[in-house]
Amino acid sequence: MKLFDVYPLNDITIEKALGAKVWDNNGQEYLDLYGGHAVISIGHTNPYYVKRIEDQLHKVGFYSNSIKIPLQVELAEKLGKVSGKEDYQLFLCNSGAEANENALKLASFYNGRKKIVAFSKSFHGRTSLAVATTDNPAIVAPVNATQNVSFLPFNDMQALEDHFKKEGEEISAVIIEGIQGVGGINVASNEFLQAIRRLCDQYNAVFIADSVQCGYGRSGKFYSQDFAGVNADVYSMAKGMGNGFPVAGISIAPKLHPKYGMLGTTFGGNHLACAAALAVLEVIEQDNLIQNAENIGNYLITELKKLPKIKEVRGRGLMIGIALPEELKDVKKNLLFKHKIFTGEAKPYVIRLLPTLNIGMKEADQFLTALKAELQ
Numbered sequence: 001m002k003l004f005d006v007y008p009l010n011d012i013t014i015e016k017a018l019g020a021k022v023w024d025n026n027g028q029e030y031l032d033l034y035g036g037h038a039v040i041s042i043g044h045t046n047p048y049y050v051k052r053i054e055d056q057l058h059k060v061g062f063y064s065n066s067i068k069i070p071l072q073v074e075l076a077e078k079l080g081k082v083s084g085k086e087d088y089q090l091f092l093c094n095s096g097a098e099a100n101e102n103a104l105k106l107a108s109f110y111n112g113r114k115k116i117v118a119f120s121k122s123f124h125g126r127t128s129l130a131v132a133t134t135d136n137p138a139i140v141a142p143v144n145a146t147q148n149v150s151f152l153p154f155n156d157m158q159a160l161e162d163h164f165k166k167e168g169e170e171i172s173a174v175i176i177e178g179i180q181g182v183g184g185i186n187v188a189s190n191e192f193l194q195a196i197r198r199l200c201d202q203y204n205a206v207f208i209a210d211s212v213q214c215g216y217g218r219s220g221k222f223y224s225q226d227f228a229g230v231n232a233d234v235y236s237m238a239k240g241m242g243n244g245f246p247v248a249g250i251s252i253a254p255k256l257h258p259k260y261g262m263l264g265t266t267f268g269g270n271h272l273a274c275a276a277a278l279a280v281l282e283v284i285e286q287d288n289l290i291q292n293a294e295n296i297g298n299y300l301i302t303e304l305k306k307l308p309k310i311k312e313v314r315g316r317g318l319m320i321g322i323a324l325p326e327e328l329k330d331v332k333k334n335l336l337f338k339h340k341i342f343t344g345e346a347k348p349y350v351i352r353l354l355p356t357l358n359i360g361m362k363e364a365d366q367f368l369t370a371l372k373a374e375l376q
Helices: 048-057 069-085 094-112 128-132 155-172 190-203 224-228 271-286 287-303 331-337 361-375
Strands: 014-018 021-024 030-034 089-093 115-119 151-153 172-177 204-209 234-237 246-251 312-316 320-322 345-347 350-352
Touching: 014 172, 030 361, 048 271, 069 089, 069 246, 069 271, 069 312, 089 094, 094 128, 094 172, 094 234, 094 246, 094 312, 115 155, 151 155, 155 172, 155 190, 172 190, 190 224, 271 287, 271 350, 287 312, 287 320, 331 350
Parallel strands: 115 151, 115 172, 172 204, 204 234
Antiparallel strands: 014 021, 021 030, 089 246, 234 246, 312 320, 320 350, 345 350
């Protein structure tokens, strides 16, 4: 049997990783400023994280949600404290797509409606409803297509107001990334998020803050939507939640009430996943990583804006997009193969920085030096 060939691959095999560094099978060291799609939040093979999972593995690795799992309660309490949403409820699952899928289902259960508002350049996952709210027809199979999703221009207040005036009584949910990831690091304005909150309140729709990539402290606040000073009804999260261990969840406002059988999962919230997620939150809290994300992110953004040839620098904290002209389309490839620095990209020519939240000035300057060399 061979692998189903759906990923374009760099000819690199990583065999060891620590902090913000990885090493290939030839012993070559790389600086990792992408963290495997924003997944590595507290550093590769963080010793505290490794021990937390190992200790749990010696006790019990898995049992289903048919029994009490005190680690789930501990995780919910810790997440409430660190995120500032202590009166919210936690449902655990395994991936970002699942988190968004469950958020959209929960909204529909809540108000009995079907219509969803999403936005241009959005990415919410690859499962049925999640991909239907993703603005990329190439990955939407015919079976996923639905007339229940409307895509509005991102950050367009008038279009949002007009759509609610027309269809507000039928809208179940609005789903939005506070900072779009795959779409190119586009930041939702505070005013736009505040308008979503106001309109959802007015029409009894559910405000879903997709925080899968822009959450967990990456932006300099726990959820990037927090910059707007309003609460969403549901926050979806994954990626940085487990630092590489598959764990995800939705944080649910008190007005949304559970009932038996409404949502469910086999692997979600298992013992190992909870141990991993708790380790991440404990390290974020102990090492003040949200503040570090803000500090290093502000430094990088300030310095990047001084460089020539860059069209635009977008983002917050350690979620940064560098828009380049077409003639510099090879910069990402050169950073990897010439300078040994992993970065991400968004089409057509945006470099995405999504490093571990505990990188320092040394790593930031290493990247800036390499990028300056390429721009010259």
